[in-house]
Amino acid sequence: MSEQKLQSQTVQTTGHAWDGDLQEYNNPLPTWWVYTFYVTVVFAIVYWTIYPSWPIGKGWIGGASNITYVNSAGETKTHSWNTRALLVQDMNEAAAAQKPYFDKVSSMSYEQIAKDPEMNGFIISAGKSLFADNCAACHQSGGQGVVGFFPNLADDDWLYGGSFDKIHETLVGGRRGYMPAFSEVLSGEQIDQLANYVASLSGIGHDATKASAGNVLFHTDTAACFYCHAVDAKGRKDIGAPNLTDNIWLWANVPAAQGDASKVAAIRGVISSGLNKGVMPAWAGRLSTEQIKVLTVYVHELGGGQ
Amino acid sequence: MNFNFKHEWIETNIGLMAVLTMLAISVGGLVEIAPLFFIDKTIEKVEGVRPYTPLEQRGRDIYTREGCYLCHSQMIRPFRDEKLRYGHYSLAAESQYDHPFQWGSKRTGPDLARVGAKYSNEWHVQHLVAPRSMVPESVMPNYPWLLSTPLDISDTAARMKALRKVGVPYSLTQAEFDANVVKFGETVARQLHIPDAQKNLLEQANFGNYDGDRSGISELDALIAYLQVLGTMVDFSKYTDDAFVKYR
Numbered sequence: 001m002s003e004q005k006l007q008s009q010t011v012q013t014t015g016h017a018w019d020g021d022l023q024e025y026n027n028p029l030p031t032w033w034v035y036t037f038y039v040t041v042v043f044a045i046v047y048w049t050i051y052p053s054w055p056i057g058k059g060w061i062g063g064a065s066n067i068t069y070v071n072s073a074g075e076t077k078t079h080s081w082n083t084r085a086l087l088v089q090d091m092n093e094a095a096a097a098q099k100p101y102f103d104k105v106s107s108m109s110y111e112q113i114a115k116d117p118e119m120n121g122f123i124i125s126a127g128k129s130l131f132a133d134n135c136a137a138c139h140q141s142g143g144q145g146v147v148g149f150f151p152n153l154a155d156d157d158w159l160y161g162g163s164f165d166k167i168h169e170t171l172v173g174g175r176r177g178y179m180p181a182f183s184e185v186l187s188g189e190q191i192d193q194l195a196n197y198v199a200s201l202s203g204i205g206h207d208a209t210k211a212s213a214g215n216v217l218f219h220t221d222t223a224a225c226f227y228c229h230a231v232d233a234k235g236r237k238d239i240g241a242p243n244l245t246d247n248i249w250l251w252a253n254v255p256a257a258q259g260d261a262s263k264v265a266a267i268r269g270v271i272s273s274g275l276n277k278g279v280m281p282a283w284a285g286r287l288s289t290e291q292i293k294v295l296t297v298y299v300h301e302l303g304g305g306q
Numbered sequence: 307m308n309f310n311f312k313h314e315w316i317e318t319n320i321g322l323m324a325v326l327t328m329l330a331i332s333v334g335g336l337v338e339i340a341p342l343f344f345i346d347k348t349i350e351k352v353e354g355v356r357p358y359t360p361l362e363q364r365g366r367d368i369y370t371r372e373g374c375y376l377c378h379s380q381m382i383r384p385f386r387d388e389k390l391r392y393g394h395y396s397l398a399a400e401s402q403y404d405h406p407f408q409w410g411s412k413r414t415g416p417d418l419a420r421v422g423a424k425y426s427n428e429w430h431v432q433h434l435v436a437p438r439s440m441v442p443e444s445v446m447p448n449y450p451w452l453l454s455t456p457l458d459i460s461d462t463a464a465r466m467k468a469l470r471k472v473g474v475p476y477s478l479t480q481a482e483f484d485a486n487v488v489k490f491g492e493t494v495a496r497q498l499h500i501p502d503a504q505k506n507l508l509e510q511a512n513f514g515n516y517d518g519d520r521s522g523i524s525e526l527d528a529l530i531a532y533l534q535v536l537g538t539m540v541d542f543s544k545y546t547d548d549a550f551v552k553y554r
Contacts, residue, residue: 014313014314015314016314052554055341055344055345057344058344058345058346058347059345059346059347060341060345069548071546071547071548072546072547072548073546077548077551079548079551079552082551082554083383083384083385083554084384084395084548084550084551084553084554085548085551086384087384087385087386087389087395088547088548088551090385090386091386091389091547094386129390133390133391134424137424137425137429137433137440137441138425138426138429138440140442146439146440149428149429149432149439149440150429276518277426277428277518279426279427279428280426281423281424281425281426285543286393286424
């Protein structure tokens with residue numbers, strides 16, 4: 001209290017009083033604060049002269065700082081500083097650093113890349129980030145896929161073929177899976193017989209009588225399954241028809257089904273409603289030729305390349 | 307330092323203080339936003355950007371209704387890491403028909419400015435209904451009701467009329483339609499014609515069958531139609547990598 005009283009005698013007040021005795025001090029700003037403020041003003045003026053700043057009419061002052069870059073058409077250009085020009089420069093630098101590797105990628109064959117230890121290291125690191133950004137959303141981070149939706153890329157079972165060329169073809173153009181729904185052309189009983197036959201091909205517990213009837217349906221024009229899945233039921237990679245004899249499942253969620261009856265029911269569901277999914281997007285427009293080649297080798301190396 | 311002005315004068319005039327306070331807090335906006343309306347390079351001149359079709363626009367309404375913008379931005383910045391992950395940086399031109407735009411800066415989920423055509427429709431269906439079945443580490447909520455809720459299409463035309471009032475070139479008259487034909491081509495212009503809004507919406511939804519269910523048009527049909535067009539309107543292969551440098 002006494003200190004405040006002392007201060008009120010020495011420090012200037014604003015001169016007005018409320019409620020009779022309520023006064024307001026008029027303390028000067030600390031010197032360090034005032035000079036810091038002046039420095040920021042000077043800093044701002046220097047900044048304006050270097051970087052884009054004041055709008056004038058339909059344009060603005062570009063500033064003294066310039067960026068010189070080479071664009072994708074090979075022209076050297078200079079533009080006042082901006083983040084877009086900076087990005088072109090940045091991408092060029094990164095591309096120059098990666099160029100030796102990507103040059104090798106374009107000039108070497110798939111087999112050569114796969115056998116070269118140094119290139120393999122590059123494929124693993126570059127391919128990993130490309131895969132994470134573009135493929136992992138569906139095929140999952142390790143390429144294991146999701147039963148019922150997206151195929152496993154880490155096993156050696158392939159819908160469209162697991163050679164370098166076939167993987168490349170899938171990446172470039174995408175894929176579209178299709179199987180007609182049989183609920184309208186076959187009776188419920190016939191579909192059940194077929195499901196039992198398909199289950200028998202993979203060694204799943206089934207009704208033998210129904211399975212032998214299904215065998216006939218499969219191989220005759222009644223259901224005509226053999227057109228796509230082939231006479232030996234091992235599928236046709238040219239049209240993406242899966243092998244039905246290997247107990248590897250994509251569309252029918254057999255692994256999750258408990259007990260033979262529900263496994264057969266899962267198969268029955270697919271035969272009955274068919275498939276109009278299995279869409280793999282085309283990556284040709286999104287990724288560069290070299291990036292697709294890197295991914296081709298990466299996917300091939302995930303474990304199942306043929 | 308002695309500031310000897312009479313601030314008593316301001317402090318005892320509430321009206322004056324309100325006016326001066328407003329002026330003080332408007333400076334930021336006046337300096338940073340107002341010039342954009344006069345600078346002729348604010349919106350890049352680029353081919354392909356068009357207003358949303360009725361179905362896409364309804365999808366966009368659902369996007370905002372569900373608050374997708376709280377976790378997803380639609381603004382790819384011009385940095386190397388963003389270009390590598392998401393694609394070409396966003397242009398102002400690409401959101402010129404967005405009211406309000408969905409740029410955002412909060413990314414709990416990934417940026418969606420170029421998510422269009424990156425994933426299949428069925429991926430989107432499954433991912434929106436049960437995100438963790440597709441991306442195990444995802445923290446996105448499930449949106450199962452979108453698949454089971456029929457899309458309310460009764461007010462499609464009214465919504466387009468509202469957007470027309472704020473400057474989106476949806477056409478009401480023959481003259482406006484003809485102008486759109488010149489500007490966007492006939493196929494697009496037909497989609498932008500308000501009198502045909504419902505017919506166009508149904509056609510696109512039935513043809514596209516975005517949610518994989520032919521029994522009706524769900525809110526998911528609209529939302530996926532919207533997501534699949536995001537960032538796909540401009541064909542960047544037609545432009546050099548520095549084509550948009552001059553606009554900044």
